[in-house]
Amino acid sequence: MYTIDQPQGKIFTSLAPMRGLTTRHFMDILYDYGDPDEYISEFLRVHQTATISEDIVDLIENRKSMAILSIQLLGKEPEHFLRIAKILQNYKIKSINLNCGCPMPKIGKKGVGGSLLTDLNTLDAIISTMSDNTNFPISVKTRIGYKSPQEFDIILSHLARHRLSAVYVHARTVKGMYGEPVDFECISIAKAALNCPVIANGDIKTAQEAVNVIRRTNADGVMIGRAAISNPWIFRQIAELTDKTKIFIPTGEDYFNLIEKLQNFPTKLALTDLQKTSAIKKYAIPIADFVDPLGNFPHYIRRTTTLRDLTDMCKNFFIKKCRNRHMM
Numbered sequence: 001m002y003t004i005d006q007p008q009g010k011i012f013t014s015l016a017p018m019r020g021l022t023t024r025h026f027m028d029i030l031y032d033y034g035d036p037d038e039y040i041s042e043f044l045r046v047h048q049t050a051t052i053s054e055d056i057v058d059l060i061e062n063r064k065s066m067a068i069l070s071i072q073l074l075g076k077e078p079e080h081f082l083r084i085a086k087i088l089q090n091y092k093i094k095s096i097n098l099n100c101g102c103p104m105p106k107i108g109k110k111g112v113g114g115s116l117l118t119d120l121n122t123l124d125a126i127i128s129t130m131s132d133n134t135n136f137p138i139s140v141k142t143r144i145g146y147k148s149p150q151e152f153d154i155i156l157s158h159l160a161r162h163r164l165s166a167v168y169v170h171a172r173t174v175k176g177m178y179g180e181p182v183d184f185e186c187i188s189i190a191k192a193a194l195n196c197p198v199i200a201n202g203d204i205k206t207a208q209e210a211v212n213v214i215r216r217t218n219a220d221g222v223m224i225g226r227a228a229i230s231n232p233w234i235f236r237q238i239a240e241l242t243d244k245t246k247i248f249i250p251t252g253e254d255y256f257n258l259i260e261k262l263q264n265f266p267t268k269l270a271l272t273d274l275q276k277t278s279a280i281k282k283y284a285i286p287i288a289d290f291v292d293p294l295g296n297f298p299h300y301i302r303r304t305t306t307l308r309d310l311t312d313m314c315k316n317f318f319i320k321k322c323r324n325r326h327m328m
């Protein structure tokens with residue numbers, strides 16, 4: 001059993017799984033810039049004929065980092081979870097995380113992800129089946145309700161029945177998607193109700209906010225998603241803030257190097273220039289929004305259709321205009 005056990009004063013950090021973004025390549029970039037304490041894979045869909053995807057195998061076997069790796073599963077039939085967990089026993093991973101938060105309607109229609117919060121007996125059955133029949137520590141990533149935070153007490157009462165290695169609380173409802181304000185009070189409530197570590201998630205954008213959320217909620221750690229895309233140095237900054245050492249602030253040149261690293265992502269398929277440009281834009285747009293919230297740079301990045309243009313725009317902004325400027 002692994003435990004989330006941080007030295008005094010340190011904050012446990014976890015990279016939030018984000019399908020299509022938190023790839024092995026991105027995790028390798030984070031390794032270079034400052035690892036979180038834990039990585040959770042994007043979800044692996046569990047159903048009757050599901051297998052471990054090539055991407056997950058690649059992540060487990062070839063990632064650079066030695067930090068904890070958990071594999072996230074999304075599904076609803078306990079027997080299918082068990083079959084996949086048994087296969088995962090052949091691989092070097094620390095634990096299994098259950099997705100009880102995905103708000104996408106096409107996922108919800110199948111009764112999986114966030115919809116599991118409307119069927120807590122099934123959630124109980126999945127957790128019990130996995131705990132009773134595998135040696136994996138099991139953790140849950142949940143929202144605070146399906147439609148309303150008032151559902152959270154009953155959700156917590158179900159989670160409290162199990163021996164979980166951690167509960168990650170994205171403190172919005174499923175219906176609230178990503179727009180609803182984060183309800184940090186619910187994280188304090190989870191911390192008081194559960195016997196396991198509780199990790200706070202939702203809209204934590206800076207190292208200082210991570211410290212503030214821990215103080216405010218008493219959570220055992222923070223999980224960060226979108227802010228790690230626009231600022232992949234955030235985990236290092238959290239460690240530096242709590243160590244009271246000088247905090248690294250990236251310059252324009254550091255961001256240009258990041259864009260270059262993102263462009264070197266390995267692909268199995270031969271992608272067209274447009275497909276490669278779209279893949280990089282998934283990172284470049286949030287980066288541009290972050291470093292130039294009021295300027296034109298995000299607008300130009302959104303409109304670009306070729307890798308050449310994207311690189312030129314980034315060179316113009318990050319190298320010509322901001323090479324030595326600190327970007328936050």
Ligand SMILES: Cc1cc2nc3c(=O)[nH]c(=O)nc-3n(C[C@H](O)[C@H](O)[C@H](O)COP(=O)(O)O)c2cc1C
Nearest residue numbers: 016017018019042043141170202203204224225226
């Ligand atoms: C593009 C995208 C993909 C996501 N994919 C997953 C996923 O596969 N599994 C999951 O549990 N959450 C997923 N999430 C939710 C994040 O893990 C996280 O809970 C959410 O973004 C809130 O944290 P943040 O404000 O730090 O980004 C995804 C979010 C985004 C934006």
